[in-house]
Amino acid sequence: MIFSAVSHLQTPAELYSINKESVCVRIKTAKNDVLQVTIIHGDPYVWEQDSWQSSEKSMSLAGSDDLHDYWTVTLQLPHSRLRYGFILTSTDESVVYTERGFYQEKPKHVSPYFCLPYLHENEIFSPPSWVKDxxxxxxxxxxxxxxxxxxxxxxxxxxxxxxxxxxxxxxxxxxxxxxxxxxxxxxxxxxxxxxxxxxxxxxxxxxxxxxxxxxxxxxxxxxxxxxxxxxxxxxxxxxxxxxxNHSGYYFEPFQDVLKNGEDSRYRDWFHPHAYPLDPHAQKPNYETFAFVGMMPKLNTANPxxxxxxxxxxxxxxxxxxxxxxxxxxxxxxxxxxxxxxxxxxxxxxxxxxxxxxxxxxxxxxxxxxxxxxxxNYPLTDAIQDFVLREETVESFTQSITRHLFSYPQPVNQVxxxxxxxxxxxxxxxxxxxxxxxxxxxxxxxxxxxxxxxxxxxxxxxxxxxxxxxxxxxxxxxxxxxxxxxxxxxxxxxxxxxxLPTMGTYETIQFHESGVDDVLLYSTYSNDEVLLIAINRSQTAQSIVLPESFMDYTLIDHISG
Amino acid sequence: MIFSAVSHLQTPAELYSINKESVCVRIKTAKNDVLQVTIIHGDPYVWEQDSWQSSEKSMSLAGSDDLHDYWTVTLQLPHSRLRYGFILTSTDESVVYTERGFYQEKPKHVSPYFCLPYLHENEIFSPPSWVKDxxxxxxxxxxxxxxxxxxxxxxxxxxxxxxxxxxxxxxxxxxxxxxxxxxxxxxxxxxxxxxxxxxxxxxxxxxxxxxxxxxxxxxxxxxxxxxxxxxxxxxxxxxxxxxxNHSGYYFEPFQDVLKNGEDSRYRDWFHPHAYPLDPHAQKPNYETFAFVGMMPKLNTANPxxxxxxxxxxxxxxxxxxxxxxxxxxxxxxxxxxxxxxxxxxxxxxxxxxxxxxxxxxxxxxxxxxxxxxxxNYPLTDAIQDFVLREETVESFTQSITRHLFSYPQPVNQVxxxxxxxxxxxxxxxxxxxxxxxxxxxxxxxxxxxxxxxxxxxxxxxxxxxxxxxxxxxxxxxxxxxxxxxxxxxxxxxxxxxxLPTMGTYETIQFHESGVDDVLLYSTYSNDEVLLIAINRSQTAQSIVLPESFMDYTLIDHISG
Incomplete structure (x- = not known):
């Protein structure tokens, strides 16, 4: 196992709450290195006979980029608290990964495990519900x-x-x-x-x-x-x-500082370095957006x-x-x-x-x-790199996967x-x-x-x-x-x-199309799957349907 | 190069400000994998002829644990802004690592680089100066x-x-x-x-x-x-x-909720799930510290x-x-x-x-x-694991290094x-x-x-x-x-x-002692080095002085 590539960080991308009772946990391992990941989880205060009580749940391989596999699981928290670790299994070994590193066996004491101390309602990411649609x-x-x-x-x-x-x-x-x-x-x-x-x-x-x-x-x-x-x-x-971030040059408080310099009552509304202000210098003597003297930076820390x-x-x-x-x-x-x-x-x-x-x-x-x-300009870039700039299908799927897994799914949705x-x-x-x-x-x-x-x-x-x-x-x-x-x-x-599958709330899944110029992916809703083929070439292409689609009834949505 | 183990995250441990003009950047690579790391850095708004202007600075190998090498560098920011990436060189290749992954050559456009948009004075970690001493x-x-x-x-x-x-x-x-x-x-x-x-x-x-x-x-x-x-x-x-986190059972507002249940004006000071409250249940019907009914959890989100x-x-x-x-x-x-x-x-x-x-x-x-x-209980555990519980010198130095590099140095100091x-x-x-x-x-x-x-x-x-x-x-x-x-x-x-070296403000450095039971490390101040040997065995041990100490004048601080 490539231990140095195993990583779980308690950043929002890898530990996020879905609601008051459940959280999603993700972990990264080197690509094609680990066969199975199981999460060990429990309430930190549930003990029996000096031994912490935990359960296990299998994690899903939810995506891969060029270097990593991303595993994910959703857990219910009856008491808003969580301690957890991971059992990683490769072809030749099985180890336990915790906040304090790797162990051969599950630690009996709770202290090495990762900790979500308490899931607070005011810390749940809650965008307006209408944005997704x-x-x-x-x-x-x-x-x-x-x-x-x-x-x-x-x-x-x-x-x-x-x-x-x-x-x-x-x-x-x-x-x-x-x-x-x-x-x-x-x-x-x-x-x-x-x-x-x-x-x-x-x-x-x-x-x-x-x-x-x-x-x-x-x-x-x-x-x-x-x-x-x-x-x-x-x-x-x-x-x-x-x-x-900045006002305009003709914003009254800035005009006041231009006129009155150090004596202006608006002096601390900006970030002057010297007086009088010199808006026409190549690098103005006050903070600005970029080096644009016409856009003086506002001091947003000033009450x-x-x-x-x-x-x-x-x-x-x-x-x-x-x-x-x-x-x-x-x-x-x-x-x-x-x-x-x-x-x-x-x-x-x-x-x-x-x-x-x-x-x-x-x-x-x-x-x-x-x-x-x-x-979401990184998405713009990835789409255009594939359709317009000859980047490969692999490069697209990898950069999009890395991008999507760098944010919690509730963020991706909005x-x-x-x-x-x-x-x-x-x-x-x-x-x-x-x-x-x-x-x-x-x-x-x-x-x-x-x-x-x-x-x-x-x-x-x-x-x-x-x-x-x-x-x-x-x-x-x-x-x-x-x-x-x-x-x-x-x-x-x-x-x-x-179609609930268009602009899915779930992660998208990529498939091999068998053709260099065709990107093939599917999106999901509760009871439908949408398979999308993006052929960037000027000619028609024949692609191989993913095996998992063989049992489906296929409907061509564009031609009807 | 083990690409999957290379990691720089914009967490405080890997990007932190020292003062308004300077930041420290760290990056992790697989142990003994990369020979040299150079940071590419510049102000995002300094361009010449459609090309972003950047400089390079060599990073230091500041520590290693069992799996990773930790590299560090301090940068001056004349305009409080920073874009940056890393040139990683191993025996057989040299690549550029950015927020969007690896490149064979330095990207000319600024967009793939890591970004510190603006270093705000109110975001600099500023503990009281007296604590270090x-x-x-x-x-x-x-x-x-x-x-x-x-x-x-x-x-x-x-x-x-x-x-x-x-x-x-x-x-x-x-x-x-x-x-x-x-x-x-x-x-x-x-x-x-x-x-x-x-x-x-x-x-x-x-x-x-x-x-x-x-x-x-x-x-x-x-x-x-x-x-x-x-x-x-x-x-x-x-x-x-x-x-x-919680009050005591006899805290007046809690007594009021015990007595008046749903009608108590202090109801929302706690987290009741049902009425009347049952403090003697094995799992009380309100949130508590652990499952201790005598310690009702306070609702700190209530204004x-x-x-x-x-x-x-x-x-x-x-x-x-x-x-x-x-x-x-x-x-x-x-x-x-x-x-x-x-x-x-x-x-x-x-x-x-x-x-x-x-x-x-x-x-x-x-x-x-x-x-x-x-x-800092993790430090307690590491010290006791080494001195009392037969953990190896390597295990100690590795867990301490990982621990120290999981926090910014200004945090470690206090x-x-x-x-x-x-x-x-x-x-x-x-x-x-x-x-x-x-x-x-x-x-x-x-x-x-x-x-x-x-x-x-x-x-x-x-x-x-x-x-x-x-x-x-x-x-x-x-x-x-x-x-x-x-x-x-x-x-x-x-x-x-x-001795400014005791309780150093800097990172400590570990050395090979040549003896299983002896931990050897040095701490630093501006002009002195303190070399400490911890012999956990019951008998005297001879150790090998680190080569870097051969040129120093050595003073035995304990015996004088």
């Missing part, structure tokens, strides 16, 4: 639709008249969204994620001037109230974007700042009844702030979805006390899955205009656990390179829309609603 | 000294007249401690940890009746004020014991309970100027409570030491937002190290009366990183088996005290004060 649509408000020309910004350009530049304005606004809700209902989405709508300087609005005001270019409070009401009538939830931002968090929920907060640059804000943020948000409205923008491994934010999910966004090239462009490849990617996105999102315009075939290219004006001329793609995405959304 | 003395107040017979409990037994039983009372009190401070000053300790002194039913007082009152059998507020003042005059800090207990935490600091809180059954209380506890305590007095009673791996509580340390307590047999009894073995164990305890504690009476040779045996009356008759042992412990404390 939500299909999102991301709107960049300046570019979706101009519904109210009376509030156009200065120098507004005619809709779609030219390629967007970093500083162009086309007059998109909230009334424009209201006007086009039929398009979204027709598509079938049931959640909208809006990039920022608070008063700001730029067209993307990530440089907030006033956290308590809707950008006058987008509308006023009445417009937003109406928009949310109209959405809710159609069963569409609304998520706004909060930029709490005054925290109070202000939590008031912001509350205000938009209370006043406009929004359903979600997407948090910009969420990984660069302190955990303490996010814990108070969650407390505030959930006290205001219990089922608000809290989504962090984090591009890397995000477990520290997903333990139940901060976010419900993050933007992750925010996407193929692109305002921060990337559009999927059609990334796919070099190959629409079949775009469709395959959507099929993958919609069949995976998590909550998929469509970036505005992708559904009608819009192209666009990285910012600013991906932020072009939505095309409303139906003659210029790709209706075949629209219908495909619409069908996918419909299937997702009808 | 503190030697503790644990007092079980009912058994240390009877200084005020006027407050004796009923049925008090003459001091030391018989072996303690679970329900015997001998009249020990706080005045008794004041009377004997000379003994403690003479010994040289500079911290006292008192097991609970709040009003309670039992002799051990872990079943609180009133969290705001000193047990009348121990004294009154004036006695405690005087005791703390006298201690502070002598440079001795005072730590009290808080039992917040009312939390407010009350945080008031308790504040009261004893504000009123009596105590310096530490030891937290009973700390692992079974929710993290959220402990975070608020820390906030409250540190707001009241910044340098209070917060010590949790946890017997197993405790990283989740030691990330900076909850405890400063835990009671861990509460002990050989015994009111919850175990006394060290002399555990050692079957072998005083040499006791001395060896103290030498090990005092030379390790952390804050050592002496259990009252051990220093004068008291014996005693597990509770109640270990809770006998302190022996004050000097003719019955072991003065040789007292002098030895006193010397150790003196050395610890004089």
């Amino acid at each position: 939500t299909v999102w649509y991301q709107i960049f408000p300046e570019r979706f639709s101009n519904g109210d020309p009376s509030i156009n910004p200065d120098n507004v350009l005619p809709w779609g008249s030219e390629e967007p530049q970093v500083d162009s304005f086309f007059g998109g606004d909230l009334q424009g969204v209201i006007n086009h809700l039929d398009h979204l209902s027709d598509l079938g989405i049931n959640g909208i994620y809006f990039t920022p709508i608070f008063k700001a300087f730029s067209n993307h609005k990530y440089d907030t001037i006033d956290y308590m005001q809707i950008d006058p270019q987008f509308g006023d409070e009445q417009t937003l109230i109406k928009l949310v009401q109209e959405c809710h009538k159609r069963g569409i939830r609304v998520m706004l974007d909060a930029v709490f 005054e700042v925290k109070d202000y931002l939590l008031q912001v968090a509350r205000y938009w929920i209370e006043t406009f009844d929004i359903d979600g907060w997407r948090l910009d640059v969420a990984n660069e804000v302190d955990h303490d702030f996010w814990r108070d943020f969650r407390r505030t948000v959930k006290e205001t409205k219990e089922d608000v979805y809290i989504l962090g923008e984090i591009w890397h491994q995000s477990t520290p934010w997903l333990v139940g006390d901060q976010f419900d999910a993050v933007m 992750q925010f899955n996407l193929l692109d966004s305002h921060d990337t090239a559009r999927v059609l462009t990334e796919s070099n205009g190959n629409k079949n490849h775009v469709m395959l990617q959507y099929l993958m996105l919609f069949s995976f656990p998590g909550s998929p999102c469509i970036y505005y315009g992708d559904e009608i075939g819009m192209a666009g390179d990285n910012d600013p290219g991906c932020r072009a004006c939505m095309i409303w001329d139906q003659n210029k829309q790709d209706t075949e793609l629209f219908t495909f995405v619409k069908d996918l959304i419909q299937w997702r609603k009808e | 503190t030697v503790w003395y644990q007092i079980f107040p009912e058994r240390f000294s009877n200084g005020d017979p006027s407050i004796n409990p009923d049925n008090v037994l003459p001091w030391g007249s018989e072996e303690p039983q679970v329900d015997s009372f001998f009249g020990g009190d706080l005045q008794g401690v004041i009377n004997h401070l000379d003994h403690l000053s003479d010994l040289g300790i500079n911290g006292i940890y008192f097991t609970p002194i709040f009003k309670a039913f039992s002799n051990h007082k872990y079943d609180t009746i009133d969290y705001m009152q000193i047990d009348p059998q121990f004294g009154d507020e004036q006695t405690l004020i005087k005791l703390v003042q006298e201690c502070h005059k002598r440079g001795i800090r005072v730590m009290l014991d808080a039992v917040f 009312e309970v939390k407010d009350y207990l945080l008031q308790v935490a504040r009261y004893w600091i504000e009123t009596f100027d105590i310096d530490g809180w030891r937290l009973d059954v700390a692992n079974e209380v929710d993290h959220d409570f402990w975070r608020d506890f820390r906030r409250t305590v540190k707001e009241t007095k910044e340098d209070v030491y917060i010590l949790g009673e946890i017997w197993h791996q405790s990283t989740p509580w030691l990330v900076g937002d909850q405890f400063d340390a835990v009671m 861990q509460f190290n002990l050989l015994d307590s009111h919850d175990t047999a006394r060290v002399l009894t555990e050692s079957n009366g072998n005083k040499n073995h006791v001395m060896l164990q103290y030498l090990m305890l005092f030379s390790f990183p952390g804050s050592p504690c002496i259990y009252y009476g051990d220093e004068i040779g008291m014996a005693g088996d597990n509770d109640p045996g270990c809770r006998a009356c302190m022996i004050w008759d000097q003719n019955k005290q072991d003065t040789e042992l007292f002098t030895f412990v006193k010397d150790l404390i003196q050395w610890r004060k004089e």
Whole structure:
């Protein structure tokens, strides 16, 4: 046995609660090394005649990546407490693995065993129940639709008249969204994620001037109230974007520090290193987002700042009844702030979805006390690496398995899955205009656990390179829309609603297809299995059905 | 290379901040598998010509256990942000290890690399600076000294007249401690940890009746004020014991629920499953400590309970100027409570030491937002396994290395190290009366990183088996005290004060001694090295000096 590769850590990925009475335990062993894993488990306080009383339960091999096998088991805890260890059996030996290492036999005393001291109700990861079944649509408000020309910004350009530049304005606004809700209902989405709508300087609005005001270019409070009401009538939830890592240059407190330097009463709202502040230096003399002087980093550990931002968090929920907060640059804000943020948000409205923008491994934010999910860019990368970049089937299944097993399953079920966004090239462009490849990617996105999102315009075939290219004006001329793609995405959304196997709550299972270009996997619900074959090549392929499917009645869902 | 054994996790043990500008990174590889590890590191936002800019730094092999090598490096972060990966070189290959797995070459894009998004000042583990240099003395107040017979409990037994039983009372009190401070000053300790002194039913007082009152059998507020003042005059800090996991049976709110059942206004202070409560059932119908009906579990998630207990935490600091809180059954209380506890305590007095009673791996509580340390029983076990239970030198060094590398070094420096307590047999009894073995164990305890504690009476040779045996009356008759042992412990404390190498802030280093019964290790300060040989056998042994010591001037510290 490769002992050095055996690993169980009491991180949320390997020990997580499902509810007050049960937990899931996972353990990693070297690939193809261990034949059987049995968990030894019991309540730490149940003893008989100086000997700890435990039971045993067999664990399942739930997945494998290139290096490891992942084993899993669910346990019931009658008294909310658990001590546990593992019996690992390979072809030539059987050993017991505990917190203190390996033993030849089960230790009789409880002290070497792993310990879950007490399962607290307030420590169970509890995302809103509606997220699992939500299909999102991301709107960049300046570019979706101009519904109210009376509030156009200065120098507004005619809709779609030219390629967007970093500083162009086309007059998109909230009334424009209201006007086009039929398009979204027709598509079938049931959640909208809006990039920022608070008063700001730029067209993307990530440089907030006033956290308590809707950008006058987008509308006023009445417009937003109406928009949310109209959405809710159609069963569409609304998520706004909060930029709490940094403010904009024209945020009043920052302007005050610029003017008054050390004497500003807002000095401690930021992280100045020297005075006067020098926003135009290559590396400004205060903390910023990246090295962008126009985006001064907020001091979220300052109680005054925290109070202000939590008031912001509350205000938009209370006043406009929004359903979600997407948090910009969420990984660069302190955990303490996010814990108070969650407390505030959930006290205001219990089922608000809290989504962090984090591009890397995000477990520290997903333990139940901060976010419900993050933007799942690693999934994006894996999908595109396979469909577009010639990565092998094995490489895909391995990286996805590693990714899924790095999070508890309740997190995977509500992750925010996407193929692109305002921060990337559009999927059609990334796919070099190959629409079949775009469709395959959507099929993958919609069949995976998590909550998929469509970036505005992708559904009608819009192209666009990285910012600013991906932020072009939505095309409303139906003659210029790709209706075949629209219908495909619409069908996918419909299937997702009808088939519990689409966007399964369970882990997906990979199979050998026998063909290099075909990825074959299945997803599960209580009584159905969905088998999906992704053929990235330009030609039809014959694949071998997995043996386990031989007894099933097969229905071709696409052709009927 | 054994890829499946390579592991870096962004847990506090493998990525921790030392101060606002620097972090320590560790990585594990299979033992004797990798020859060299180099860290690739840089600020995520420093790019040139579409390529992320990074530097490289060699990592040190800082320790090994039976299965793994542990590599470490300290990095400076000019902008509080870090992306990083590792170049691993074995005899036959060189690979790059990142968050997304292994690469043949350094990825040019930053996204696969590990990420420390931002080092926040409020997330740096910051224990009180005085703890590293503190030697503790644990007092079980009912058994240390009877200084005020006027407050004796009923049925008090003459001091030391018989072996303690679970329900015997001998009249020990706080005045008794004041009377004997000379003994403690003479010994040289500079911290006292008192097991609970709040009003309670039992002799051990872990079943609180009133969290705001000193047990009348121990004294009154004036006695405690005087005791703390006298201690502070002598440079001795005072730590009290808080039992917040559960109350005692006679705690008024619990009595109220017993009487009024579902109608009690204190119903939600506990975790009732049914009414009336049945405290005498084998498994009570409410949550308890273990299955002890007399110790009902408090509902620390209830804001009312939390407010009350945080008031308790504040009261004893504000009123009596105590310096530490030891937290009973700390692992079974929710993290959220402990975070608020820390906030409250540190707001009241910044340098209070917060010590949790946890017997197993405790990283989740030691990330900076909850405890400063835990009671280091795994160290106790390892020391005793080697000195008393015939475990090999290798087994000791391996389990200690694994243990030390499972925590950040700043945690190791303030861990509460002990050989015994009111919850175990006394060290002399555990050692079957072998005083040499006791001395060896103290030498090990005092030379390790952390804050050592002496259990009252051990220093004068008291014996005693597990509770109640270990809770006998302190022996004050000097003719019955072991003065040789007292002098030895006193010397150790003196050395610890004089020699920065004793109780080093650094990791210890193990050496081959060439003899099965001799453990050989060295500890470090800026300009000195201390080499310690622990010979557990009954006879003198010749050992081989480590080669690295050949150039040193050696001084025999014990014989002079």
